[in-house]
Amino acid sequence: MCFKKYQMGLATMAAVLGMLAQMSGALAAENVSGPDQNLQVQHYAMTIGRDGVKRETTFTERLYRRNDQVWTERVIAGQAGDDHDHGGHSHPDAGSAPMWVRRLADGALDARLVERDQRRSVKVDSQYYGNIGYNGSWGSTFYLSDPQSLKGMRVVGPVKDGVQQYESKRGDLTVRVSWDVKGQYPRKVESADKHGRTRRETLVSVIDAPKVLPWKTLVGYAEIDYSDLLD
Template identity: 45%
Template sequence: MTASVTLKTLLAATALVAFPLAASAAGDAEAPDQNLRIQHHMMSIGKDGVQRESRYADLMFRRAGSVWVERELPPALREDHDHEAREGKVHIGHAHADNTAAPLWVRRDAAGKVQVGMVLREQRKLIDIDAANYGNVGYSGSWANSYWLVDPASLARMKDLGAAGKGVQRYELKQGEGTLRIDWDTAGRYARKIEQRNARGTSVNVMTASAIPAPKALPWKAIEAYERGDYSDLLD
């Protein structure tokens, strides 16, 4: 996966208030390049009183018309995934298969057409993902949420919390018993932080994005010679 399922869920609230951004396609080209480490933290307390937490991080590289996202894995886990790939065990229909470690490359052309590809490095394949299977690879179906981490159009319907300071404008949206807060990087044009929590404090979802050094070579440059395949190739 890559374009995180949790992020998709977290941003559902902003999608409810979003309206079309007329300059969206043109705005992509105007946005600065970004290299980000995106940390996710989810906490919930069930009716049984048990607190459950999960944390993980993705790496994201954004250029005009392209977004690359991949899970940050400890070396030992990365070795396990690579071994399964070498053994030809990347089949979505198998219980042991785990496509969450596969990078996702999302592209948008000048006409607004979006292409989603899942990268299998060890097999040297780029798997084209059709819209019906977006959810299976963790893509929300929203180019804006992938490119900016939150659709900029939704911010206009949120309450701004004072003037921008240190390059960040904060927004808030109350929805029922829940609160959504977004820290928007005004220069970098992406969400630095997205936080959603309920009034009782039993559910918290937080995404935090921080800048990292640019890679020596953009990751999609390394896959130009990869064989192309379809998602159906991975099914039993």
């Protein structure tokens, strides 16, 4: 179903940093905190298949983080609505639906997809995170690159212009992270295999804060559970 396509941005970042997550220890989500940020995240992915066809994907997201909540939203020209109806249920275009994640007082996460056209938020329980391509890690949600994962990487040189470089290799894959020490986010994440058949790059830059934080515009929205949309 279409929800499985949710947030290609998160899926792409997960692919780039997947091996780093394996290298890190247990995530202490309740201890994760950092400065507020308003970020633009540009994703690029390239693969060359066995058929010799080169496939490239690019897209941009905006991310707003404030203490205990993060909003991630795809940038789409025209923002055309394209909801689909399946057996009486209205399903959003999962690739473009914003995701709002809050960290609750007990450390649990409250993850929601937001459908503006339907004026509703869809609460996704942890058992369904895999359906929407979400890894359930507050560290990677808040920081994009989980600081715990960086501890398993090799530090490359001293901090320069506020950025610390990290590198890690596993098999044919090399991952590099340019970490903004003060801002606590990766300015750049790149991975490539030594054969030149796959490459991924994520560029992150600071943008202006919105006049109104997006989750504050949800007053009056209906709240439903993801399970209610399952056929």
